[in-house]
Structure formats: C-alpha cells, structure tokens
Amino acid sequence: MPVKKEKEPLIMHPRPSSIVAALYTLRDLDTDVVILHGPPGCSFKHARLLEEDGMRVVTTSLDETGFVFGGHDALVEVLEKVIERFNPGRIGIVGTCASMIIGEELHEAVTQVQPDVPVIEVDVHAGYRDNTKGVVMALESALASGIISEAEFERQKALLKEATMVEKRHGAASKEYLEPNRGDLKYKVAGRLLELLKQGKKGLNILNAKKETAFMFADVNLAVAQVAEKLGSGSNIVNMANLDDNVGLPKNRRNAREIKEDLKEKGFEIHHIIGGLDEYPVAGNTADRIIGEKYSDYDFAVISGVPHALPMDNIKNMELFSVTNGPRQVVPLKDMGHTHVVVEIDLHPKTLGVSHIVESEFGATLREMVKDA
Amino acid sequence: MPKQIAIYGKGGIGKSSTASNVAAACADEGYRVTIIGCDPKSDSSITLLQGRRIPTIMDLMREGIDIKEADIVFNGYKGVKCIEIGGPEPGIGCAGRGIIVAISLLKKISRAIEDTDLVIYDVPGDIVCGGFVAPVKKGLVNEAYVLTSGEYMPLYAANNICKGLSRLEMTLNGVICNSRGALNEEKIVSEFAKEVGSQLLAFIPKDVLVQTCERDGYSVIEKAPDSQIAAVYRKLAKSIMGKRDGKIPVPLDDSRLRELTRI
Numbered sequence: 024m025p026v027k028k029e030k031e032p033l034i035m036h037p038r039p040s041s042i043v044a045a046l047y048t049l050r051d052l053d054t055d056v057v058i059l060h061g062p063p064g065c066s067f068k069h070a071r072l073l074e075e076d077g078m079r080v081v082t083t084s085l086d087e088t089g090f091v092f093g094g095h096d097a098l099v100e101v102l103e104k105v106i107e108r109f110n111p112g113r114i115g116i117v118g119t120c121a122s123m124i125i126g127e128e129l130h131e132a133v134t135q136v137q138p139d140v141p142v143i144e145v146d147v148h149a150g151y152r153d154n155t156k157g158v159v160m161a162l163e164s165a166l167a168s169g170i171i172s173e174a175e176f177e178r179q180k181a182l183l184k185e186a187t188m189v190e191k192r193h194g195a196a197s198k199e200y201l202e203p204n205r206g207d208l209k210y211k212v213a214g215r216l217l218e219l220l221k222q223g224k225k226g227l228n229i230l231n232a233k234k235e236t237a238f239m240f241a242d243v244n245l246a247v248a249q250v251a252e253k254l255g256s257g258s259n260i261v262n263m264a265n266l267d268d269n270v271g272l273p274k275n276r277r278n279a280r281e282i283k284e285d286l287k288e289k290g291f292e293i294h295h296i297i298g299g300l301d302e303y304p305v306a307g308n309t310a311d312r313i314i315g316e317k318y319s320d321y322d323f324a325v326i327s328g329v330p331h332a333l334p335m336d337n338i339k340n341m342e343l344f345s346v347t348n349g350p351r352q353v354v355p356l357k358d359m360g361h362t363h364v365v366v367e368i369d370l371h372p373k374t375l376g377v378s379h380i381v382e383s384e385f386g387a388t389l390r391e392m393v394k395d396a
Numbered sequence: 397m398p399k400q401i402a403i404y405g406k407g408g409i410g411k412s413s414t415a416s417n418v419a420a421a422c423a424d425e426g427y428r429v430t431i432i433g434c435d436p437k438s439d440s441s442i443t444l445l446q447g448r449r450i451p452t453i454m455d456l457m458r459e460g461i462d463i464k465e466a467d468i469v470f471n472g473y474k475g476v477k478c479i480e481i482g483g484p485e486p487g488i489g490c491a492g493r494g495i496i497v498a499i500s501l502l503k504k505i506s507r508a509i510e511d512t513d514l515v516i517y518d519v520p521g522d523i524v525c526g527g528f529v530a531p532v533k534k535g536l537v538n539e540a541y542v543l544t545s546g547e548y549m550p551l552y553a554a555n556n557i558c559k560g561l562s563r564l565e566m567t568l569n570g571v572i573c574n575s576r577g578a579l580n581e582e583k584i585v586s587e588f589a590k591e592v593g594s595q596l597l598a599f600i601p602k603d604v605l606v607q608t609c610e611r612d613g614y615s616v617i618e619k620a621p622d623s624q625i626a627a628v629y630r631k632l633a634k635s636i637m638g639k640r641d642g643k644i645p646v647p648l649d650d651s652r653l654r655e656l657t658r659i
C-alpha cells in the first residue's frame with residue numbers, strides 16, 4: 024500500500040536557496056569561475072558577494088526567448104568565453120529554476136566545448152525545502168569528477184544532515200513564520216558580562232561558527248578573553264573553538280588556520296578544539312561533552328556563531344550570552360533559554376574575501392566599555 | 397547495457413498498441429522487458445495487465461506519497477515490468493517537467509531500467525519541448541523508432557520527429573508503418589524511410605483484432621497468439637532485438653513530403 028509522506032510543517036519566511044548553497048559549496052571547493060545557467064537576476068546578491076571571495080560568478084542571462092527556445096547555445100557561448108577570459112583551473116555550472124524546468128542539459132554544453140579543466144555541473148533549482156540539498160548536489164558532482172574523495176563526501180553528507188536537523192529544531196526552519204528581531208542592546212549585554220567578570224565568575228567562551236563567519240565571531244571570543252584579562256579574571260575563562268584545520272574542504276582548512284594564527288598572535292589560548300569550521304552542527308555536541316566532564320559548575324557562557332547547535336543539557340543553569348548573525352534566530356534562542364541574545368548585523372558580507380579576523384560590534388563594545396570599568 | 401528504445405509518432409497513430417505488442421512478443425522470446433509509458437493517458441501498459449490501470453508516478457506525487465518501487469513498478473504479461481509516468485491535469489502545471497522529475501525519481505528508486513534486456517519508452521505524440529525528450533537527453537534512450545501511416549499528417553509528424561532527433565544528434569533506427577489503408581501506403585512510407593536515411597522495419601496491416609483484444613485488456617500476442625497480426629508484431633520485435641546501426645535522420649522539406657504522399 025502506498026504510504027503518504029509525513030507532511031512537514033509549512034514555513035513561510037523565505038530561506039536561503041539551494042542554488043546559493045551550491046554556489047557556496049563550489050567556492051569551498053576552490054572553483055575559479057561559476058556559470059549560473061538562467062535568468063540574469065538569479066541569486067544576484069550572493070553571486071556578487073561570492074566574488075569578494077575571489078570566485079567569479081557569471082550568468083548566461085536567459086530571457087523569454089531562452090525560456091521558450093532553450094539556452095544551450097548561450098551556455099556554450101558563455102562557457103567558451105569563460106575559458107578564454109579567465110583561464111580557470113576549475114569551472115562550475117549551476118542550474119536555476121528556469122533552466123531546469125525547461126529541461127536544459129548542462130552536460131551537453133560541456134560535451135560540445137570539451138574544456139580541458141574539470142567542470143562541476145550542478146543540476147539544481149531553488150525548489151527544495153532544505154537548501155542543504157544544493158550542497159549535496161554540488162558535492163555529488165565533485166565526487167563524480169574526482170575532486171573530492173568518497174570519505175570526504177560521506178563526511179560532508181553526515182554534517183549536512185545534522186545541520187538540517189539543527190535548523191529544524193531551534194533554527195530558522197523551526198517555526199511557520201519567524202519575526203526578524205535585532206536582539207538585545209549590545210551595551211546592556213556587554214555591561215552585564217563585565218559585571219560577571221568583575222565578580223570573578225567563571226565563564227565558558229565558545230566559538231561555534233559556520234565557515235567564514237568565524238572571521239568575525241572569533242573577534243567576540245577574543246574580546247571576551249581580552250576584557251577578562253584586563254579585569255584580572257582571565258584565568259576564570261575557558262576558551263573553546265571549532266577551528267580544527269585538519270578537516271573539511273580546502274577553504275575551510277585554510278580559514279581555520281588563518282583565524283588560529285591571528286588569535287595566537289593576540290595571546291588567545293584555545294583550551295579545547297571542538298571541531299572544524301564545517302563541523303558547527305556537531306561541534307556543539309563535543310563542547311557539551313567537555314562541559315559535562317569538566318565545567319558543569321561554571322557560571323556563564325558566551326557562545327558565538329551558531330549558539331543553537333549547542334545542546335542545553337550542561338549549560339542550562341548558566342547565564343547564557345549568545346551572539347548570532349541571524350535576526351530570525353533571536354526568538355528561537357530566547358525560547359531555548361538563552362538570556363542575552365546579540366545580533367551582529369551584516370556579518371556575512373563583511374567576512375567574505377578576508378583572511379584575518381574582522382572586528383565585531385559586540386567585541387568593540389566590550390573593549391570600549393572596559394576602559395571605563 | 398539493455399537496449400533502450402523510444403517509439404515516437406503522431407498522437408493516435410497506434411504507438412501504445414505497437415509498444416505493448418512488441419513488449420509482449422519480446423517477453424515470449426524470454427527477454428526481460430520494461431515498458432515506460434510517458435503519456436498522460438497512461439495506457440501503454442494496460443493491455444499487458446489484463447485491462448488493469450496502474451497508478452502513475454505523477455498521481456502518487458500529487459498525493460504526496462513517499463514513492464517506493466512497489467508503488468509504481470508492476471509485473472505484467474510474462475514479467476514485463478510496467479511503469480506509467482502520467483501527467484498533470486490538462487491545462488495546469490508543466491508536463492515536460494513532470495517527465496524529467498519522474499524519470500529521475502524512477503532511476504533513484506528502481507533498477508527497472510538497468511536490470512533488464514529491453515526498455516521501451518512509449519513517448520507522447522510529438523517532441524514538443526525539452527521535457528518530452530528527457531529520456532533521450534538523459535542518455536536513457538539509445539535507439540529511436542518512428543511510427544507513421546502513409547497519410548500526410550502522420551508523415552508530417554514523423555518528419556518533425558526526425559528534425560528533433562537530428563537536432564539532438566540521436567539516431568533513427570527504423571520506421572514502422574501502422575497502416576490506415578491509404579493508397580500505396582507501404583510504398584510511401586518505405587520511400588519516406590529511405591529518404592530520411594532509415595528503413596521500413598515493418599508494415600502492420602489494419603486489423604480489428606488489435607482493437608478487439610485491447611478492449612478486453614489484452615495484447616494480440618496474449619489473446620490471439622496464432623493470428624496473422626501477432627506474427628507481424630513478432631517479426632517486428634525480432635527485428636528490433638536484432639543488431640542494427642541507426643543513422644541520424646535527415647528530415648525532408650515540406651514540398652518533398654507533400655510530393656511523397658501523392659505517389
């Protein structure tokens with residue numbers, strides 16, 4: 024007997040698209056140029072942002088004529104131009120809703136042009152519930168063209184599954200409609216944190232950030248350590264970070280290394296490495312285990328990046344300070360029991376194309392306020 | 397690799413009858429056969445299933461069913477695997493996209509197109525858009541056949557299909573004439589086949605037996621195995637299963653096509 028699929032709850036606020044997710048994955052794979060096969064406006068904001076990271080994103084600019092008569096010739100033309108103009112070592116071709124609906128075969132163009140560098144073709148549109156689907160599809164093609172190993176593919180897939188679950192449990196996919204919210208006032212939250220430090224309370228300082236966003240979130244943790252030092256309670260702080268540079272796709276390893284070097288230079292000591300930059304959905308579990316073993320009697324915790332991926336088990340009695348970049352993450356975090364939630368607005372665009380830690384607003388606030396303390 | 401064929405031709409010309417009779421004849425010979433109906437009417441397999449209509453992939457998709465192989469692949473006459481793709485309601489949505497989605501789903505949940513000797517795609521009337529040629533474009537078809545009669549309209553459609561195939565650089569492996577009783581029919585179709593660079597594989601005479609059996613839910617192979625018409629289908633099946641190289645067809649221009657029908 025055919026079984027009906029369990030109906031997933033309706034989610035009405037727009038979420039990141041699988042096309043964009045595929046684009047980011049291609050960047051992490053060190054792809055030089057990506058061709059978006061479809062309308063010129065498709066995913067334009069992210070396409071532009073990704074150029075900050077050094078990857079070129081171009082479009083075949085399909086218009087009404089292309090939708091009706093097909094876009095094969097346009098794709099061939101753009102592919103040839105891309106090879107000639109950028110001389111790339113690795114090319115990506117990404118589908119869009121429009122080209123996929125009309126049945127465009129990305130591979131046909133590749134067969135015709137026969138580039139002598141690898142081409143990762145991703146037959147993706149934006150009609151998937153979870154944007155992680157776009158990541159999986161990009162990785163599948165990367166696996167097929169021998170760019171990543173089977174083991175790395177399986178590892179990534181497991182992480183994505185977890186990431187999807189994290190979003191469904193307490194993240195942006197947890198509610199039908201999530202109101203965006205700017206979070207608590209930074210100076211108030213910073214004041215409270217300084218108070219605790221002055222009282223000599225013991226705190227956990229945890230970075231659990233997603234990929235390049237760590238360039239700014241790390242600054243939050245750095246600032247916490249710096250102000251604690253200033254207030255003479257530096258030894259009361261335990262630092263954890265998902266900055267393992269031995270795992271993940273090329274870009275993530277590189278970024279973890281860069282952030283670690285910056286932190287080291289500033290005298291920041293990481294007591295526990297809880298995972299790699301792509302392990303944010305599971306690194307929280309590692310942190311949770313370590314806390315359970317050693318620090319369950321601590322008074323407070325500052326968690327930056329993806330705070331909702333940290334299980335509440337061992338931190339529920341602590342005063343929690345969360346720093347996120349998602350305005351839609353505020354309500355779910357408060358619901359979980361995070362006392363203070365701070366949003367770093369526009370964090371993502373500021374962390375693309377960088378190789379050093381970027382100042383955060385919350386970090387700057389802490390540093391400024393400690394001067395008067 | 398199994399032989400994967402698609403049968404094209406004008407709507408109503410008898411593709412489904414031909415497809416199911418060829419499927420049955422091949423099954424008689426001991427081949428493992430899979431038939432995939434791509435027409436919203438979903439009647440490619442009905443005569444292999446004793447008149448039973450099976451749920452189409454798109455019916456189940458619409459209902460939000462978590463589709464498993466057993467929901468869409470059915471065993472018909474002598475183990476012929478029957479699959480119907482179906483389509484959206486007329487005038488709603490996009491049937492071409494439906495075919496793309498259904499085929500990729502099928503590939504994911506079933507080995508019916510790999511673990512077999514012959515796959516027959518019974519495709520809709522004409523190649524009208526990118527979605528309808530998905531089986532060809534996805535590399536799931538390695539031989540194409542055109543079914544026509546000697547009348548102008550079916551020939552016109554057949555010629556159009558040749559245009560589509562040559563555009564896709566897909567070979568044409570043979571032309572089949574399903575007779576409508578037109579004058580000089582066999583000669584016309586055989587000449588057409590030659591001129592597009594192919595050959596006439598079979599001339600299927602008009603025989604009410606085909607319709608009578610169909611009405612009861614059977615192929616002639618099953619219901620009237622000793623009939624003359626069954627022998628014709630068997631011969632056609634044999635020639636399809638035989639090894640033959642196809643050629644990318646060269647479509648005729650309209651005036652030549654008109655001339656042909658006047659022979």
Ligand code: SF4
Nearest residue numbers: 065066119120121149
């Ligand atoms: S709907 Fe799809 S194809 Fe169209 S702009 Fe949005 S993401 Fe691009």
